[in-house]
Amino acid sequence: MNLEDAKMSARSKSNTEIAIETIKRLIVENELQPGSNHLESELSLKLGMSRTPVREATLILEAQGLLEIVPRHGVKILPVSISDMREVYQVLTALEGTAAELAAQKSLNAEAFVEAEKAILMMDEALATDDRETWAIADEKFHNELIRLADNSRIKSIVNVFNDQVRRARALTLYLRPSPTKSNEDHRLLLDAIKAGDALTAKTIHTEHRVRAGAMLISILEKHKLIMV
Amino acid sequence: MNLEDAKMSARSKSNTEIAIETIKRLIVENELQPGSNHLESELSLKLGMSRTPVREATLILEAQGLLEIVPRHGVKILPVSISDMREVYQVLTALEGTAAELAAQKSLNAEAFVEAEKAILMMDEALATDDRETWAIADEKFHNELIRLADNSRIKSIVNVFNDQVRRARALTLYLRPSPTKSNEDHRLLLDAIKAGDALTAKTIHTEHRVRAGAMLISILEKHKLIMV
DNA sequence: GCATTTATTAATGCATACGTTAATTTTGCA
DNA sequence: TGCAAAATTAACGTATGCATTAATAAATGC
Structure with missing residues (x-):
């Protein structure tokens, strides 16, 4: 505390x-x-x-x-339309990509990564039993850790606001989406890049990760005719 | 209207x-x-x-x-500290870079660029007589046009909020900074890239532009011991 | 029956009052 | 004189009341 x-x-x-x-x-x-x-x-x-x-x-x-x-x-x-979702993911992609870059630019010691490691472990365990709820909790925990590592309070508060906007859509699509194995992989690679201080790689991995996640969410919404959620 | x-x-x-x-x-x-x-x-x-x-x-x-x-x-x-300024420019850089990318990805007709062109012209004219106030107005107008072209209402409202946060610092440093010839050049190149639909170039130019602007603003504040503005 | 006008109702933006309590001032004592 | 305790003051979070007016219902006219 x-x-x-x-x-x-x-x-x-x-x-x-x-x-x-x-x-x-x-x-x-x-x-x-x-x-x-x-x-x-x-x-x-x-x-x-x-x-x-x-x-x-x-x-x-x-x-x-x-x-x-x-x-x-x-x-x-306010319902969230598909075009709202696009907007939100454009913002999250830009800011989380920057967060990844910032995190990698810092010389952090191993202690700083403990919670992120735990979140990845939790995601892997959840994936092993296809426990989507636990996976989602761990996923959010990992993203929050990334933002914490970036240490920019403004990025944090914006990301929180937009995560609230799409929370319902994420919950709705949690069981509709394919198994999130690629996500776990991305997170692992991202954390490695951050630890290695490789800002460019970190930014690239995470930006692509967020672009993919946004596109997937939107395509599920479109496929199931969920025009407003 | x-x-x-x-x-x-x-x-x-x-x-x-x-x-x-x-x-x-x-x-x-x-x-x-x-x-x-x-x-x-x-x-x-x-x-x-x-x-x-x-x-x-x-x-x-x-x-x-x-x-x-x-x-x-x-x-x-709230006074704005140098580290606040860093945070703000990290956000603006990320979001305006994305705005540039989005604008370039759209197939817009010449009409859409009229106001941006006007702003650049206004900036050039202001620069010719070193009329810093008019230059600042035109600069803001150009940036706002860029955001409008990107057509993401969320990026727009975030950028507006943060521009308000640093408005005082910008006004304070307006006459302390070197002549903003590079800015005019960047804006011209950016607009060309957007018109050409070259999203990567647009994003790169504008991201670097914003990084440079943030660094310059911060270095002026540091040089003049303006710890809080 | 439908359109227009009039009357009524109710939602809200705002002003004001009140209870709570943090901050400040006063008092008492060593 | 300094410190602690008690008393007082005032800031504010909230509840309530009121004036305004948009929305709805009712009445009227064709």
């Missing part, structure tokens, strides 16, 4: 923060369905708080691209 | 929107100085509105990285 986490533990969360987290969870879990509208008063009741923190939360969530405030119609939960 | 703009014209701006714009302007103009703290009540008086829209505005501006809400101390206007 670092200093920032300690500070958070020491004071309770504001209702605004709770509303942000709760609404986000409800969106990801499809309890607030893409395309649906919800009045402030409805969410206020649902969350057991007054309209003020709900309003504040929806402003933030709108800025994060998860919903749209429509005056007198409440908030509309 | 497109449909979105028409919609905005037809209804007046909320106080929250006015507060966002006004506070942002006061920050850029240094009327709210980096490092300074301002209570909600102070801003409320200054802007001539109640605390509610001011609170809403500060939540959004905090998410945009322009200020930090410090309970019981008001909002702290």
Whole structure:
């Protein structure tokens, strides 16, 4: 627990923060369905708080691209179209490629890679039993580790925002996609390149990895006629 | 005026929107100085509105990285350190490089480039008389055109947020930097590559351009001991 | 029956009030 | 004089009320 986490533990969360987290969870879990509208008063009741923190939360969530405030119609939960997905992956590809490059440019000691190694191990184990849920958790953990290694807080927060935008689509396609063996391989190679300080290779491997992942996700959505998720 | 703009014209701006714009302007103009703290009540008086829209505005501006809400101390206007600047330019470089690539991948007709051409012309004219202000306006116009050509709304909004973060530093260094002849040249070459549909060249030129711009800005800040701007 | 006008309802942006509690000031003691 | 404890003040997160006005329902006219 670092200093920032300690500070958070020491004071309770504001209702605004709770509303942000709760609404986000409800969106990801499809309890607030893409395309649906919800009045402030409805969410206020649902969350057991007054309209003020709900309003504040929806402003933030709108800025994060998860919903749209429509005056007198409440908030509309934004569906994610295939072209949205394209946009998101273009951003993630650019920023994660840069993260890989940055990580490789640092002279980090072996300790820094422990969590990434664990994530890869976890992914391999999950793959051995085709446990897709565990694989997805490990995959996300690995990507987050990569971002942490890059040590650019702005890249981190942007990537987090966009991962939230596509979380539902990823969950939806988790069992529809082919076995992610290539992903595990890419991650291993990427980590090796980072350890070796080979920024160009790291950037290339990861950029291609993200381009492929985006294309695969989009093609699954198209194949199954999932126009909006 | 497109449909979105028409919609905005037809209804007046909320106080929250006015507060966002006004506070942002006061920050850029240094009327709210980096490092300074301002209570909600102070801003409320200054802007001539109640605390509610001011609170809403500060939540959004905090998410945009322009200020930090410090309970019981008001909002702290965030200074931008050299390492912040590094982070920002890493993001801008990644995303604008991708924007250049995307723009080149599209088969656009000559009409699409008119505004970019105008901006380059404006930059050349400004350079001829060393009119730095006009040059900066034209430079920003060109970059915005590039982003528009890329046609990825997410890249656009991220780039806008980060340009706001470094706006003050750019203004501060405008007269401290060498004559931006290389910039004009890069923009010309970039536009040619985009027109030719040469995505790799476009991405390379612009990425290097942005890397160089970031490095130059940072070195000026370091040279003049401008640790926080 | 349909279109238009009028009346009603309700959603929300905002102002204000209030309870909580962090920060500051005052008081008391060694 | 310095420090700790107690008292006071004020900042703010939130709840609530209100004015505005968009949306909907009802009434009217052809």
